[in-house]
Amino acid sequence: MTPSVRRHDREFDLILWGATGFTGQLVARHLAENYDWDVLRWAIGGRDEVKLAAVREGLGAPDLPVVLGDAHDQDKMAALAKRTRVVCSTVGPYARYGSELVAACVRAGTGYCDLTGEAHWIRRMLDAHNAQAVETGARIVPTCGFDSIPSDLGVYFLQREMQSRHGAPGPRIKGGVARLNGKASGGTVASMLNLLEEAGNDRSVRRILVNPYSLNPEGKRNGPDGRDRMSPSYDDDFRKWTAPFIMAGINTRIVRRSAALMPDLYGPDFSYQESMLTGRGVGGALKATAVSGVMAAALGALSIGPIRRLIAPRLPQPGEGPTPEEQKNGNWEMRFLGGSSGARVTGDMDPGYGSTSKMLAESAVCLALDQLTVGGGFHTPASAMGNILIERLQKNAGVTFEVIE
Ligand SMILES: NC(=O)c1ccc[n+]([C@@H]2O[C@H](COP(=O)([O-])OP(=O)(O)OC[C@H]3O[C@@H](n4cnc5c(N)ncnc54)[C@H](OP(=O)(O)O)[C@@H]3O)[C@@H](O)[C@H]2O)c1
CATH class of the missing domain: 3.40.50.720 (NAD(P)-binding Rossmann-like Domain)
Known part of the structure; x- marks a missing residue:
């Protein structure tokens, strides 16, 4: 060190x-x-x-x-x-x-x-x-x-590894959440509700949230990645079904900003996508469909002001969160693939706290x-x-x- x-x-x-x-x-x-x-x-x-x-x-x-x-x-x-x-x-x-x-x-x-x-x-x-x-x-x-260190440092770690093994970075990296055991706190819920409220009131906020390169330096806000995917799909590289991951909205922007700030390490036209891995076969497909549906329904409902105000008091309040036992029993794992190489990043406690x-x-x-x-x-x-x-x-x-x- x-x-x-x-x-x-x-x-x-x-x-x-x-x-x-x-x-x-x-x-x-x-x-x-x-x-x-x-x-x-x-x-x-x-x-x-x-x-x-x-x-x-x-x-x-x-x-x-x-x-x-x-x-x-x-x-x-x-x-x-x-x-x-x-x-x-x-x-x-x-x-x-x-x-x-x-x-x-x-x-x-x-x-x-x-x-x-x-x-x-x-x-x-x-x-x-x-x-x-x-x-x-x-x-x-x-x-x-948890947003966005595992994604940001996981991709950075893999790019360094690929540079040292193959002499070149991976131009196209995919991240997948393989395990996620934990709960949200009142502070996180408050941040999400505040974000939905600002997005509801202000078109410029919505424009920033949907732009895949919104956090890149000026002049570097274009690239091969499109908007975040919101539906289930099969991923040929992971050979698993995938669903959208709620934190990909921020994680992908941070990883792309890292690529723009360190072009020698990430290469030109770098692409990064992130999703939740739900498994193989019919079980994986069903889980991907369920996760995508629940996420779309929750975001849709909470985007409507009166519904949000009705549900908010029933969600965890500021100062509340998972118990010490729940934090200790939690854990997480993320995987990153870039061509022939891959990396795994894990944590020994619940992701959020x-x-x-x-x-x-x-x-x-x-x-x-x-x-x-x-x-x-x-x-x-x-x-x-x-x-x-x-x-x-x-x-x-x-x-x-x-x-x-
Ligand atoms: N990135 C991640 O993975 C991740 C994970 C967890 C949390 N978070 C984020 O971290 C933040 C905190 O979450 P939390 O669950 O710890 O929230 P929390 O329990 O509600 O704590 C909020 C803190 O802010 C203080 N505060 C509020 N208004 C203030 C003011 N006007 N002046 C000074 N201090 C003020 C509170 O002080 P009092 O005690 O005096 O009220 C308290 O110390 C949230 O934005 C959440 O989204 C992110």
Whole structure:
């Protein structure tokens, strides 16, 4: 692993913003259990002093510093960003609560990572702040959870492998979700409902969501991939039936942005598609049809305002999520195929929370402590941290990356 660097140009290496939330508390626990103060100088942050004190007590870390503020308070966000080398944010929906903090990190040259899967918001932030982030050196890295680290680093890992084996990258990679055991939290439900509401009210948001290259740099928003598939189909390469995968909408955009930011590694005319693998034979076909139908029906119903408002109170609420037991018993596996080579990426806990919190925490530590070669700007996990993060995730986050023949 690239040696870690210690710098004392800021009061903290890392502020965990949103430490009182469902995911924030899991990230806090991972940091407290794995990093002593002499390795990582970190603080927890949020809007509620009493809740933050309870988190600190729960961690058994009474001296852990606390940073207070409201996400919409620009002065507080500016002050917070200046105190730390990196902010790790779990305050979402990000389109509702995240914009002031990203702007503050960009201005202060502070690293930033989060768990957003909201493509329209990433695009909004990118358009508004990328040029300044390049100037100030702020590395801004959204999507450091289950969306989109396994897809982004899985494809990156396979491309590196193909370069070293065959001297050339795979021009056409397919990703498939082979196993997924886990549940959604109230925060994730809130983000999805917020996204559907914004899409319902604003055509420009809908246009961003359906564009397969919406997160690519300007001038690179064309390529061989079309819109996301919404129906079941048989895949000749996986030799399995496939259904649409709900997170492919963000994962494919992030992978394509990585390809655009690293053309030497991914090659020209790179193509990436992602789906859920449902199995072989009649059983696989039936499952693919059922998954596609349920997804289309749920998205269709939740896109209608009155139905969404009727169903929302019955879904998990902010602060709620899977139990520790459910997180421990969960797991996931994704596969990637590119011609004759393939890769498998697995996680040892439920994707959305157990695994996500470890992936986000390690991304933040990587941004804060590791010697990264890239400069400022809006990155993907692969373009910012690549192999260094793969090593960290394998060592500290229960994630495996392996080549399959
Ligand atoms: N990418 C992935 O795989 C993945 C996985 C899990 C979650 N997520 C995303 O992560 C986000 C958090 O999810 P969650 O389930 O942890 O949500 P949650 O439990 O509702 O937590 C939200 C956090 O935001 C804080 N907050 C809300 N409004 C604020 C404000 N105005 N100022 C400061 N803090 C504020 C809350 O503070 P209080 O405690 O004071 O209310 C809480 O700490 C969501 O956007 C979700 O979609 C993504």
